[in-house]
Amino acid sequence: MKHTAKDSRRNFIKASGMATIGFMGLYQFMNPAFSRTSSKATLGYGPLKKDPEGIINLPEGFSYKIISQAGDAMDDGLTLPGVADGMGAFQGKNGKVIVVRNHEVSPDALQHSGFGANYELLDKVNRKDFYDFGKGILPALGGTSTFIYDEGTGKMEKQFLSLAGTVRNCAGGITPWGSWLTCEESTLKKGDYEDRLEMDHGYVFEVPATEEISRAVPNPIKAMGRFNHEAVAIDPASGVVYLTEDRGDGIFYRYVPKSPGKLNKGGKLQALAILGEKSRDTRNWEDSEGPEFPLMEAKKVSWIDIENVESPEDDLRFQGFDKGAAVFARGEGIWWGDKEVYFACTNGGKIGAGQVFRYAPSKWEGTPEEEKAPGELTLFAEPNDREILKNCDNLAVAPWGDVILCEDHKHPFLVGITPKGELYHLAENVGYASELAGGVFSPSGKTYFVNIQGPGITLAITGPWKS
Numbered sequence: 001m002k003h004t005a006k007d008s009r010r011n012f013i014k015a016s017g018m019a020t021i022g023f024m025g026l027y028q029f030m031n032p033a034f035s036r037t038s039s040k041a042t043l044g045y046g047p048l049k050k051d052p053e054g055i056i057n058l059p060e061g062f063s064y065k066i067i068s069q070a071g072d073a074m075d076d077g078l079t080l081p082g083v084a085d086g087m088g089a090f091q092g093k094n095g096k097v098i099v100v101r102n103h104e105v106s107p108d109a110l111q112h113s114g115f116g117a118n119y120e121l122l123d124k125v126n127r128k129d130f131y132d133f134g135k136g137i138l139p140a141l142g143g144t145s146t147f148i149y150d151e152g153t154g155k156m157e158k159q160f161l162s163l164a165g166t167v168r169n170c171a172g173g174i175t176p177w178g179s180w181l182t183c184e185e186s187t188l189k190k191g192d193y194e195d196r197l198e199m200d201h202g203y204v205f206e207v208p209a210t211e212e213i214s215r216a217v218p219n220p221i222k223a224m225g226r227f228n229h230e231a232v233a234i235d236p237a238s239g240v241v242y243l244t245e246d247r248g249d250g251i252f253y254r255y256v257p258k259s260p261g262k263l264n265k266g267g268k269l270q271a272l273a274i275l276g277e278k279s280r281d282t283r284n285w286e287d288s289e290g291p292e293f294p295l296m297e298a299k300k301v302s303w304i305d306i307e308n309v310e311s312p313e314d315d316l317r318f319q320g321f322d323k324g325a326a327v328f329a330r331g332e333g334i335w336w337g338d339k340e341v342y343f344a345c346t347n348g349g350k351i352g353a354g355q356v357f358r359y360a361p362s363k364w365e366g367t368p369e370e371e372k373a374p375g376e377l378t379l380f381a382e383p384n385d386r387e388i389l390k391n392c393d394n395l396a397v398a399p400w401g402d403v404i405l406c407e408d409h410k411h412p413f414l415v416g417i418t419p420k421g422e423l424y425h426l427a428e429n430v431g432y433a434s435e436l437a438g439g440v441f442s443p444s445g446k447t448y449f450v451n452i453q454g455p456g457i458t459l460a461i462t463g464p465w466k467s
Contacts, residue, residue, distance in 0.1 A: 008178030011091065011443055012236055020337035021401035021419050023380070026356065028421025030381035044416050044424025045463070055431035056452075062463030067156045067449075068147060070112065070456025076160040076213050077124045080145060081105055082112030084451035084458060086171035086231070086394060087438035088180040090209035097149045097442045098209045099449055100162060100180035101458065102169035105141040107134060107193055112456070113141045114161055130165030131199060131218035138196040142166045144182050144207050144216075149460065151446050160213045167201045170246070171231035171333065171394065177261055180207045181221075183229035185246055187314040200312055202226040204243075206263065224255045225269045225309040227316045233336040233343075238365045242341050244331030251320045252328055252343070252359075254303060256366040270303040271320035272359070275374060279321050283329040283348045284355070284382065298360070298376040326377075329355065333395045342380065344395065349382045354392055356381040394437050399445035400466045406450065408435040414450065427461070 045059035056064055070082035081103040090098040105112045115121045119139070127133055132140040143166050147159035163169075163182060170185035187202040203220035230246040239260020243253040257267035274280040282293040304323045306316055321327055329348035334341060340360045348355035358380040362370035392415075393408040401419040404426060406412070412435055414427040427450075429436055434454025441448050448461040 007091065009176045009236060012174065012176040015397065015399070016236070016336050017338045018399055018401050019335050019342070019397040020340065022397040022403040022417075023335075023337060023342050023356070023358075025401065025417045025419040025421050026403050027381050029417050029423055030356070030383040044418070044422070044426065048425055048428050051430065053431075055429075056459065057428040057430055058461065058463070059426070062461060064459045064461045065154060066457055067149065067460045068159060068458045072159075074114070074145070074159045074161065078114045078121050078161050079116065080159065080456065081114035081141065081143070081161070082456035083109070083453055084456050085169065085437045085453065086182075087440045087449060087451070088172065088174040088209070089440045089442050089449065090174070090178055091443040092148060092211050095150070095152060095444075096157065096211065097151060097444075097447065098146065098211060099149065099440070100144050100146050100182070100207050100209055101438065101451070102144055102172060102182055103142055104168045104170050104185065104453075106168055106186075107138050107140050107188070107197065109141060114145070115139070115141070125161070125164055125215070129215045129218065131205070131220065132165045132167070132197055132201070134193070134196050135198060138193055140165045140167050140197070140201070142169045142184070144169060144180070146207075146210070147458075148211050149442075149447070151442060151444060154460070154462075158211070158213070161215060163205055163207050163216045163218060165218055166205060170229075172204075173232035173234065173334065175206075175234055175261075176236040178209050180209060181205070181232045182207055183231060185228055185230060187226065187228055189312050200226060200310070202228065202314070204229055204232065219264060221263050222310050223267050223269060224263070225253060225306065225316055226311060227314065230332050231334045233334040233341050235336060235341070235361060235365065237339075238361065240361070240366045242334060242343070242359070244334050244343050245317060245328075246330050246332060247317060248330055248347070249317060249321070250328050250331050251317045251325045252331060253306070254366070269306045269309045271306055271323070271325035272377065273302050273304050273324045274326050274377065275300040275302050277326075278324040280326040282326050282355075282357070282379065283345070284350055285329070285348075285352070286350065293379050295379050295382055298378045300374040301359075301377050302374060328357075332393060335395070335397065344392065346393070350384050351386070353384055353386050354382075355379060393435065394439055396439045396441055396448075398441055398465070402466070404439055404448070406436040406439045408437070410434075412436045414439065432457075
């Protein structure tokens with residue numbers, strides 16, 4: 001069965017509704033006003049069983065397959081790059097799953113290259129397919145790979161490099177029209193690395209979700225700004241794009257495209273400010289300036305235009321703050337829910353354990369009319385408890401509403417939170433002292449894909465999921 005853009009939008013909106021359900025569970029668990037009846041050992045899917053292979057412990061009835069690993073030969077003649085991170089899953093033909101996978105590789109990390117230990121495979125990629133060829137001496141080694149997985153047979157059918165020549169592709173986000181936006185978590189400049197880099201970095205790129213071996217045109221969406229990008233989320237109604245910045249003094253952005261769905265046609269980049277509270281510090285650190293940012297109190301916002309969005313100085317956040325934008329503590333994962341957007345700040349809060357914010361857009365979002373009914377920002381959750389958030393990084397919402405968090409830690413777990421606010425462990429990484437990253441469910445909900453970043457392993461986990 002052929003999958004269409006209309007199907008992509010329908011699936012996107014359906015997933016958005018489940019995201020809101022899942023985040024209500026996260027709110028209930030993180031906030032002490034609600035009773036916690038959770039027990040990691042008994043809730044969810046039960047206690048974790050020891051893996052005889054010594055890689056990842058799972059509950060009874062669950063199993064995993066290592067479906068790929070860094071260095072594997074791919075179907076385009078290259079090898080699979082390392083440092084796998086964020087992923088997006090899409091419906092393919094005949095029940096197949098298309099997954100676009102980021103690779104957070106720096107230009108000099110040759111051990112994680114997809115072009116061979118000594119660039120011996122570099123000639124298999126056309127020069128025009130690279131964003132930054134590094135003068136042929138130090139090509140940028142980040143980008144994305146795409147793989148096609150058959151859930152029926154449990155087999156990897158195909159994988160190939162789908163974006164070449166970018167730097168440290170960390171997270172991103174899916175679009176309502178069925179593509180993946182991949183973000184560079186880097187602000188390297190042309191001339192860096194002893195004048196070997198040819199391009200400025202710090203941009204967002206769009207990668208089609210396709211089953212055909214091909215590479216995306218490496219066209220940065222420059223109007224979305226040059227900064228230390230982390231992730232993006234899109235409002236399917238307005239087409240507005242929301243963006244996080246992974247900096248301890250970062251700001252929260254939106255991109256209002258001139259033509260929704262055509263992001264490279266230009267648009268306006270803006271920063272969020274709290275109405276009546278210039279340059280508000282939301283981090284709630286002990287040394288934060290100003291009063292504590294309150295929990296569950298909706299604050300009306302305004303949006304400030306960012307100028308010189310391609311600045312080579314990595315200073316957009318300073319410009320925004322000086323104009324009155326609010327400051328956030330390392331914005332990372334961001335997810336579109338039902339008419340609202342949620343984003344995580346990894347080390348916000350009194351003990352730096354993390355915060356989750358919710359932004360409810362104006363019904364006239366991105367238009368001059370929005371001043372009549374401004375959007376509202378709420379500090380949705382701040383647990384101040386490392387048992388709840390232990391270096392939480394990537395996050396996915398299951399089709400039945402559970403939130404599954406990946407821990408970025410030397411001994412990481414996959415942590416589930418139900419819509420009732422119950423906490424459970426879904427998996428324990430016992431094989432590698434490395435973070436779990438990029439967790440994402442297939443559109444059918446039958447398979448959960450996740451990376452163990454250090455060894456560059458991608459797993460497919462199946463089991464008796466809730467319906």
